[in-house]
Amino acid sequence: MVARSSRRSLRCEARKVALLGAGGGIGQPLALLLKMNKFVTELALYDIVGVAGVAADLSHCNTPVKVTAFTGPEELAGCLSGADLVVIPAGVPRKPGMTRDDLFNTNAGIVQALVQAAGKNCPQAVLEIITNPVNSTVPIAAETLKAMGVYDPKKVIGVTSLDVVRANTFVAEARGLDMKDVDVPVIGGHAGATILPLLSQTTPAVTFTEAEKKAMTEKIQNAGTVVVEAKAGKGSATLSMAYAAARMAESTLLGLNGEPNIYECAFVQSEVVADVPYFASKVLLGPHGVAKVMGLGELDAFETAALQSMLPQLKAEIQKGVDFAKNAKVAA
Numbered sequence: 629m630v631a632r633s634s635r636r637s638l639r640c641e642a643r644k645v646a647l648l649g650a651g652g653g654i655g656q657p658l659a660l661l662l663k664m665n666k667f668v669t670e671l672a673l674y675d676i677v678g679v680a681g682v683a684a685d686l687s688h689c690n691t692p693v694k695v696t697a698f699t700g701p702e703e704l705a706g707c708l709s710g711a712d713l714v715v716i717p718a719g720v721p722r723k724p725g726m727t728r729d730d731l732f733n734t735n736a737g738i739v740q741a742l743v744q745a746a747g748k749n750c751p752q753a754v755l756e757i758i759t760n761p762v763n764s765t766v767p768i769a770a771e772t773l774k775a776m777g778v779y780d781p782k783k784v785i786g787v788t789s790l791d792v793v794r795a796n797t798f799v800a801e802a803r804g805l806d807m808k809d810v811d812v813p814v815i816g817g818h819a820g821a822t823i824l825p826l827l828s829q830t831t832p833a834v835t836f837t838e839a840e841k842k843a844m845t846e847k848i849q850n851a852g853t854v855v856v857e858a859k860a861g862k863g864s865a866t867l868s869m870a871y872a873a874a875r876m877a878e879s880t881l882l883g884l885n886g887e888p889n890i891y892e893c894a895f896v897q898s899e900v901v902a903d904v905p906y907f908a909s910k911v912l913l914g915p916h917g918v919a920k921v922m923g924l925g926e927l928d929a930f931e932t933a934a935l936q937s938m939l940p941q942l943k944a945e946i947q948k949g950v951d952f953a954k955n956a957k958v959a960a
């Protein structure tokens with residue numbers, strides 16, 4: 629990822645962004661970053677608990693973004709109507725000792741209901757899902773939209789950009805590089821061993837011994853857990869996630885506006901790995917969402933082995949989401 633502040637956009641369209649879960653730990657700082665984004669015209673905040681205060685507070689920032697607030701399911705349609713981009717951090721975060729999969733029972737239904745509402749009220753919008761477990765919530769979203777007859781694989785995106793942000797930070801620190809110059813692709817999924825940084829493809833090129841490579845990979849994979857433990861029961865990453873999601877949202881809006889060559893790593897419907905229907909890799913963003921899912925490039929021996937060993941977990945978590953959505957009732 630490269631710094632966006634200097635990027636021009638070919639066209640500056642009116643863009644409505646709906647943020648679902650806007651009152652939460654991620655939602656509030658992400659709302660602030662979106663309020664500061666010149667590609668956003670309207671920011672519609674939704675939560676099940678009162679989000680009017682957040683909206684009133686934000687609306688005093690003298691940026692041109694119009695902020696609106698919607699609370700409770702009866703106001704959800706108004707939030708979503710006309711949205712170009714829907715960002716979903718709604719749901720519960722981990723506590724120490726939990727895996728992301730432990731959130732499934734609570735968050736699966738939350739995501740399913742919100743995606744269903746998006747499918748009904750803004751079927752053309754790009755959906756970006758932050759809610760964990762991403763390896764399962766993205767398949768839930770896709771299957772939910774398929775059942776409604778409005779699924780477009782270009783428009784359902786699992787947000788894994790925090791893994792890239794972390795990889796960039798840790799590699800830059802380890803090698804004394806300027807943070808803004810470093811780009812490490814991260815592939816696979818967003819949980820434990822399914823998070824696979826491709827250190828061999830780092831820009832600028834860096835070299836690691838086998839031991840350093842293993843240690844750096846594990847540091848990136850465990851970074852979310854480190855934050856969960858440091859917050860000691862008060863949630864998981866929020867500020868870095870808001871930063872990463874704001875970058876992903878901006879890249880998506882740039883793509884929608886016709887800016888060429890906008891690439892991000894994201895967890896999307898994919899054919900890059902046989903028999904794995906959703907996979908995180910570099911994607912090209914375009915006027916309709918994901919314009920192209922890029923291949924993986926050349927992996928070294930360590931990465932090849934790590935990819936093979938993550939697949940059973942990733943496939944199982946994907947299937948869990950697919951099964952949940954298929955068994956859940958889709959409202960008319």
Ligand SMILES: NC(=O)c1ccc[n+]([C@@H]2O[C@H](COP(=O)([O-])OP(=O)(O)OC[C@H]3O[C@@H](n4cnc5c(N)ncnc54)[C@H](O)[C@@H]3O)[C@@H](O)[C@H]2O)c1
Pocket residue numbers: 648649650651652653654655674675676677717718719720721722731735738742757758759760761762787788789790791818863864865866869
């Ligand atoms: N993809 C990633 O890289 C990544 C990174 C960090 C956190 N997360 C995930 O993001 C999610 C949110 O984390 P957080 O720290 O903001 O949690 P939080 O508890 O601080 O905030 C969640 C918000 O969602 C709201 N909410 C709950 N049910 C809702 C519903 N049905 N509709 C709308 N809003 C609803 C809550 O009221 C709350 O305001 C968690 O699942 C967490 O695991 C993902």
Ligand SMILES: O=C(O)C[C@H](O)C(=O)O
Pocket residue numbers: 721722728760790818851852853855856864865
């Ligand atoms: O670790 C978590 O539970 C939150 C998030 O997925 C993260 O990577 O920080």
